[in-house]
Amino acid sequence: MDSKRRLGIVLIILSTLLFFMIPVLPFLPITVKMKVMMTTVLAISAEIIFWIGGFILGKDVIKKYRRYFNPLRYLKRKGEKDSDT
Secondary structure (H helix, E strand, C coil): CCHHHHHHHHHHHHHHHHHHHHHHHHHCCCCHHHHHHHHHHHHHHHHHHHHHHHHHHCHHHHHHHHHHCCHHHCCCCCCCCCCCC
16 A cells, blocks of 8 residues: 555544544533634544545545445345446
């Protein structure tokens, strides 16, 4: 795997970790003002990092993985063909 693709994957994983940190913020012993500010910063930065990683990986990789998360595919049997491939 080349370094560009690896960077894209790392950025998407980092953005997921940032999104997972948001629900933890209410339990931290900091002021409400800081919690609101940190939530906003985490959400915006995670979204930006995700799209940069997606741009680096390219539309073919994103299209491939988006197909895995399509709920219409969950109920299909293994032998059936996909209409979106």
